[in-house]
Each structure stands twice: as structure tokens, then as C-alpha cells.
Amino acid sequence: MPYLWYADTPGVPRTWGTTALRWSGLELEALVGDAVMVSTVTTSLTDVASSDTALRAFLHGLPGVDRVGADQRAAMLGTRSIKTTAKAQAIDLAISMVDLTTLEGADTAGKVRAMCTKAVRPGGDAPKVAAVCVYPDLVPVAVEALGGAGVKVASVATAFPSGRSSLEVKVAETTGAVSAGADEIDMVIDRGAFLSGRYMKVYEEIVAVKAACGAAHLKVILETGELATYDNVRRASWLAMLAGADFIKTSTGKVSPAATPPVTLIMLEAVRDFRDATGRQVGVKPAGGIRTTKDAIKNLVLVNETAGDDWLTPEWFRLGASSLLNDLLMQRQKLATGRYAGPDYFTLD
Amino acid sequence: MSRLSVRKTYKLYIGGAFPRSESGRSYPVTSAKGDFLANASRASRKDARDAVVAARKAFPGWSGATPYNRGQILYRVAEMLEGRRGQFAEELGGGKRAAAERVDATVDRLVWYAGWSDKIAAVHGAANPVAGPYFNLSSPEPTGVVAVVAPADPLLGLVSVVAPVIVTGNTCVVVASEPSPLAAITLAEVLATSDLPGGVVNILTGSQAELAPWLAAHMDVNGLDLTGVDDADLALRCEQAAAENLKRVLRPAPEDWTADPGLGRMTRFLETKTVWHPIGI
Structure with missing residues (x-):
């Protein structure tokens, strides 16, 4: 049955x-x-x-994923044509879902402050983004720069991006970020343990980090680019949700391929089925490789057609990106003025 | 046994590739006498947008190449064109001798501009005498992406407007002559095999009235050459749209393509960078 x-x-x-x-x-x-x-x-x-x-x-x-079917369905949903007023609405929704991210070794307090200013006022009358995402040591800078403007501060933790460290270090990093004022923690799973079948280790790590988060939301990064198969993506999604993740996130952005549409589709199916089974809703965050407005709108179509419009809010769906925001703003300006926008007129970041 | 002839599909040239129009449209091209020649792609505003993206992407590499290297590549284009004289003469139609002369003039025009690549800075730049302990140097710099509306002359006219734009390091999006676009696409095959990096020249075929206003209004285009626009009203609208981001505009004026071209077309799409270098400290 x-x-x-x-x-x-x-x-x-x-x-x-x-x-x-x-x-x-x-x-x-x-x-x-x-x-x-x-x-x-x-x-x-x-x-x-x-x-x-x-x-x-x-x-x-868990049932196996039909690879060809998933690819095909994601490609088919990617052909939807969203134009004029619907497009304007989709662009504003996508902007409000962006987790504006900077995760470079060369990050400075100045760069984070500039990014926070842009997060609150992206340009024109565009809505503010959902959150900024930084390394743990820059959380205090982001908290101060945002100053209660309603944009959340997310911090990566747990030896991002590889996750290769001891549990004590991971928990300590999480606690540090939370006490510095992070509202959300993006943790990475131990892919080595997952791929070698030590699921309990992955599970227990997520549970421990979730406990360390306290009131902060926990996003669990599956790093799907390293999981090799769609079956593994489905398993990792369920594992993370069972362990108490508030969000499941595709990638760190450091590994290619990152958030491909079929992977997002599978994760959206997992959160939908998980809610059906348990009544608990879990969010999804594709991150990495989403650079154009077209990609962002394809993701919104995927959400609407797979999980349903309950997920179509910044509370339950996020887009992890850095360069995407400028493209969204340029498309927004194109719709408003009727002429193609150029990057010369938008901030460099 | 008779064989089926293999006919060429005339497509666009964007970013070093030959895509069909995104819109899927095409239009019939006829000879001067009205005989059907081929179907050409009818580019849409989205093809123009893609072409600007390709041109912008190619700009850092092309403007960063040494002028000598750009000259070599332009000379290489001339070499490739020389090898295809017969094909171009046939495609131009009209009198055989007249067509061959046009092709030869085109090759010569390319070689002429190729020579200017590393000399324009010497002629157009300067070491300025200033009242202070500075070595003051002005050098011409390419302006960026230039949108070019090519004149009706299908080969000589086209090359005479494209070569001066790219020799100084600009990249361009060209709207080929609407009634006779075939030579432009065959020229694209020459460009594609001449070490010219993809995206430096992008060629669109289709309606001038449809494409030119989008390129004129595009905020990521830095220059506009309206040579091929015969409709005064369209030219005016394009100039007005170009003012929005202060594009450098070359206004349409009738030209004799066989005459000495002068430096005007090159300098129109150059900016002057002046450097103050302290000396004696």
C-alpha cells in the first residue's frame, strides 16, 4: 500500500x-x-x-530515486515562462529569499559591513534580503551593521566547508557563533562518515550541533556535489531532518556541481514527505551556482510545483547566493525602465 | 549518380558560436534582381542582449592584448579573407570584375587598419608639457562594447566600420545590413578561423529598426555607430536613447567606402587616459 x-x-x-x-x-x-x-x-x-x-x-x-525521471522533471519545470507582472513578483520574492553570502578567506569587516548595507537596502524600492551569511568570526560585525533591521545573521560553522574536525571543535564553533549573535547556523555534515555508511555518527553530530544552537535555526548542508548519487541526497535529507534540522541546504558553494535543479527537486520532495509523515515543516536552501534571475525563478517554480506554496516564503525557502542579487536587481530595473541594465550601475561585490 | 547539394544555413555569430535566433525567426534574402538567395536569421532583442553579454565578456581579454597582437590577428583576418576571394566575389553578385575589386579593397582595408593597431597610440596619445615635476602622459584607451549598425555595402562597408572599432581594443555587436546580410555571416566564418577571440565581433542579422533601439538603450553598451541607419527618425531616437548612459555616438552620414578612411572612426571610440607621474623626487 x-x-x-x-x-x-x-x-x-x-x-x-x-x-x-x-x-x-x-x-x-x-x-x-x-x-x-x-x-x-x-x-x-x-x-x-x-x-x-x-x-x-x-x-x-527509502525508495530509490529515478535519476532520469528527476532530471527530466526538473528540466521540464525549468521551461516555464514567467513574464511581466508575474516576473516582477517573482523577482521581488526571490530578493526577499536571498541569503546574501560572503565566504572567502579574504573577507574583511569592511566587506561584511558593505554587504550588510546592501542587504538592508538592495537598491531602489527592492525588498530587503532574508539574511546575510558569513564566517563565525565576522558575526559580531554583521550583527552590529544590521542593527535590528530585520535581516537575519547566518553563520557557517562546524569546520566549514570540509567538516573535517572533532565534534568538540564543531560544537564550540557553533556555541561561539550563537553567543556572538547569529540567528542561524549553517553546519556541514561529515560526508566521509556518510559515504562510508556511518550514519549514526552524522546523526549524532547534527543532534549535538542542534543542541548547541539553542534558539538559533540550524541549516544542515548536505554538500550534494560530493554525495555522488540522488539516492544519497534523499537519504542525507531524511537523516538531517530526523536529527532535527530546521533547514536542509544543498551545498557549501565550494564544490562543483552545487545546487542543480534535480537535487533541489529531490530535497523539496523530502521536506514535503517529511511534513506529511511527522507534521513538522523543514525549509530548503539551494546554494551555489545560482547566478541568474532565470535560475532563481526556476527554483521558485520547483518549490511551487513540488513542495507547494507553503514553502514559498523566506521563512521556508532561501537562495544562498552572492552575485545573484545584482542580476535580480538588474532584471528588476529592466522591467521598470524598459532598457537593459548594465553592471556599471550596481555595486561591485 | 547525381548528388544532393549541401546548402548553408545562415545563422548569427555570437560569442564565437553560430546560434540560430533565440526567437526561431528567419527572413528571405533576395538578390538585387529579386531572385531568392537564402533565408537569414531574424535576430530578436534577446539575441542582441546575449551578444552584448558575449562582447562584454570578451572585452578584458581583447583590450588587454598587446596592440601588436591585435594587429597580427587583424592581418590574419585579411589573410583568411584573401583565401576566400572567389567565394566572396560570388556572394556579392553583380559584375564579376566589380565584385572582385570590392573584395580586394576589403582585404586592403583590413591590412590598413591592422597596421594602425600599434601606431594609433603614438599619433593620438601625447607626452604633455605641464608646469610641475610630473611626467604627464595621455594614452588612448578603448571605450568598451560598441554597437555598430552596418551600412548597406555588404562587405567593404561592413569591414570599414568593424575593423576601426576592434583594432583599438573595443569589442562590438554588429547589426548587419538588412537587405544583404549573407556576406556578413560568411565574414563571420572568416573571423571564427582567424584567432580572433570569440565575442570580440558578434554579428546579428535582421531588422535594423527592431534591434538598433535596444542596443542604443542598453546600459552595458558604451558606444554606438549609426552609420547604417538611413531612417532619420530612427537615428534620432537611437541618439536620444544613447544619451541615457552617455554613449559615444557616431552619427550617420553618407560615405564613400573606397576613399581613404582617415583616423576618425578609430578615435571616435577611444577615451583618453592621462597619467601624472612624479619625477625628480
Whole structure:
């Protein structure tokens, strides 16, 4: 009996066979009727991480991703034509979803301050962006520069971008960033552990960092460019959500390919199915490689068609980017003035 | 056994590639007598936009190349054109001898401009005498991306407007002559095989009235050559649109393409950079 995935999307199989549950040692008899089902699954999913075996059985019991189907559906949704007033609306929505990011070794306090000014007033009457994303040591600078303007401060942590450090260091880095005033923490998962099948280690790290976050939101970076397969993307998404992630994020931006449309599609399916199963909503943040307005609008179409418009707000969907904002502003100006805009008239960053 | 002839599809030339128009449109091109010759792509404003992006991308590399190197490449274009004299003479049509003379004049024009690449700075730049302990130097610099509306003369006219723009280090987007665009696309094949980096010259075919206003208003275009615009009203509108970001504009005026071109076309799209260098300290 298919019950969590609905068979309304050709190409992407969403019939979750009962095998997954049988493997994870759950009772199937209770899974009849929607209300009963949801509550059963909610309790079941908490047991999923009770042991390494159970977690592995659950993750490997997730239905496989039809690679060709996912690519095709993402490409098909990318052909939507969004024009005139709809485009103007989409551009403003995309601007309000941007996590304006600078993650370079050469970052300075001055650069972060300049970026924060732009985040609050991107130009003209454009809305402010959702957040700025910086390295932990620059969080105090960003907090001071934003000064309660309503733009959140996100900080990467946990030995970004490789994640190759001990748990103590990762937790300490997170605590430091939160106490410096970060509203959101972007952590990276241990891809080495994930790829070698030590899911429990990844799970426990996320749980520990989530605990260290306190009130701050936790975004878990899966670094899909290093996960090799779409099946792994789906597994990592579920793993992160089970461990308590508030957001799942595609990439660090340091690895290519970064946020490709099929990967975003799979993650959006995962958050939708996770909400159906548990009632808890998790956000999605594609990051890296989104440079043009066209890319951003394709992402919005993906959200609307996959997760639904509940996710179509800055609270639940973000675009991690740096150069994207200028392109959005240029397109915005093109719509307003009727002439193509040039980069000479926008800030260099 | 008879063989099927392989006909050429005339496409656009953008960023070193030959794409069809984004709009998928084309229009029939006829000879002076009215015989059908071929279908050419009818570029849209989005092709023009893409071409400006390609030209902008090519600008740092091309303007950063040494003038000597740019001269070599232009000379190489002349060499390639020389090798295809027959093909161009045939494509130009009209009297055989007249067509061959036009092609030869085109090759000569390219060589003439190629020679200017490393001399224009000496003629147009200066070491200025100033009242102070400075060595004061003015040097001509390319202005950036130039939009060129090519004149009706399909080959000599085209080369006479494109060569002076690129020899000084600018990159350009050219709107080829609307009634006779075929030689322009064949010239693109010559450019593509002459070590000219992709994007330095981008050639659009299609309606001048449709494309020119978009290029004139584009905020990432720094210069506008309206030589090929015969419609006075269109030229005026383009000049007004170009004023928005202070483009350098060359106004349309009838020209004899066989006459000595002079330096005007090169200097029109140059800016002067003046450096004050302290001495004696």
C-alpha cells in the first residue's frame, strides 16, 4: 500500500513500499487510515534512530530515486515562462529569499559591513534580503551593521566547508557563533562518515550541533556535489531532518556541481514527505551556482510545483547566493525602465 | 549518380558560436534582381542582449592584448579573407570584375587598419608639457562594447566600420545590413578561423529598426555607430536613447567606402587616459 508518496508525479516514483518499514522493524497493521497512519509514523520515526542498524535500515529502505525521471522533471519545470507582472513578483520574492553570502578567506569587516548595507537596502524600492551569511568570526560585525533591521545573521560553522574536525571543535564553533549573535547556523555534515555508511555518527553530530544552537535555526548542508548519487541526497535529507534540522541546504558553494535543479527537486520532495509523515515543516536552501534571475525563478517554480506554496516564503525557502542579487536587481530595473541594465550601475561585490 | 547539394544555413555569430535566433525567426534574402538567395536569421532583442553579454565578456581579454597582437590577428583576418576571394566575389553578385575589386579593397582595408593597431597610440596619445615635476602622459584607451549598425555595402562597408572599432581594443555587436546580410555571416566564418577571440565581433542579422533601439538603450553598451541607419527618425531616437548612459555616438552620414578612411572612426571610440607621474623626487 503506497502511503507516504503519491503517484501523481510521472518519472519520480513515490510509492514507498512497505519493505522500508518492515526492515526497520515497525508494525504495519496500524497503518490504515490517514489519521492513524500519521500518528503511527510520527512515533515510528523517533525510533528510527534508536540504533545504527535501525537508522541504516530506514535510510536504505527509502525508495530509490529515478535519476532520469528527476532530471527530466526538473528540466521540464525549468521551461516555464514567467513574464511581466508575474516576473516582477517573482523577482521581488526571490530578493526577499536571498541569503546574501560572503565566504572567502579574504573577507574583511569592511566587506561584511558593505554587504550588510546592501542587504538592508538592495537598491531602489527592492525588498530587503532574508539574511546575510558569513564566517563565525565576522558575526559580531554583521550583527552590529544590521542593527535590528530585520535581516537575519547566518553563520557557517562546524569546520566549514570540509567538516573535517572533532565534534568538540564543531560544537564550540557553533556555541561561539550563537553567543556572538547569529540567528542561524549553517553546519556541514561529515560526508566521509556518510559515504562510508556511518550514519549514526552524522546523526549524532547534527543532534549535538542542534543542541548547541539553542534558539538559533540550524541549516544542515548536505554538500550534494560530493554525495555522488540522488539516492544519497534523499537519504542525507531524511537523516538531517530526523536529527532535527530546521533547514536542509544543498551545498557549501565550494564544490562543483552545487545546487542543480534535480537535487533541489529531490530535497523539496523530502521536506514535503517529511511534513506529511511527522507534521513538522523543514525549509530548503539551494546554494551555489545560482547566478541568474532565470535560475532563481526556476527554483521558485520547483518549490511551487513540488513542495507547494507553503514553502514559498523566506521563512521556508532561501537562495544562498552572492552575485545573484545584482542580476535580480538588474532584471528588476529592466522591467521598470524598459532598457537593459548594465553592471556599471550596481555595486561591485 | 547525381548528388544532393549541401546548402548553408545562415545563422548569427555570437560569442564565437553560430546560434540560430533565440526567437526561431528567419527572413528571405533576395538578390538585387529579386531572385531568392537564402533565408537569414531574424535576430530578436534577446539575441542582441546575449551578444552584448558575449562582447562584454570578451572585452578584458581583447583590450588587454598587446596592440601588436591585435594587429597580427587583424592581418590574419585579411589573410583568411584573401583565401576566400572567389567565394566572396560570388556572394556579392553583380559584375564579376566589380565584385572582385570590392573584395580586394576589403582585404586592403583590413591590412590598413591592422597596421594602425600599434601606431594609433603614438599619433593620438601625447607626452604633455605641464608646469610641475610630473611626467604627464595621455594614452588612448578603448571605450568598451560598441554597437555598430552596418551600412548597406555588404562587405567593404561592413569591414570599414568593424575593423576601426576592434583594432583599438573595443569589442562590438554588429547589426548587419538588412537587405544583404549573407556576406556578413560568411565574414563571420572568416573571423571564427582567424584567432580572433570569440565575442570580440558578434554579428546579428535582421531588422535594423527592431534591434538598433535596444542596443542604443542598453546600459552595458558604451558606444554606438549609426552609420547604417538611413531612417532619420530612427537615428534620432537611437541618439536620444544613447544619451541615457552617455554613449559615444557616431552619427550617420553618407560615405564613400573606397576613399581613404582617415583616423576618425578609430578615435571616435577611444577615451583618453592621462597619467601624472612624479619625477625628480
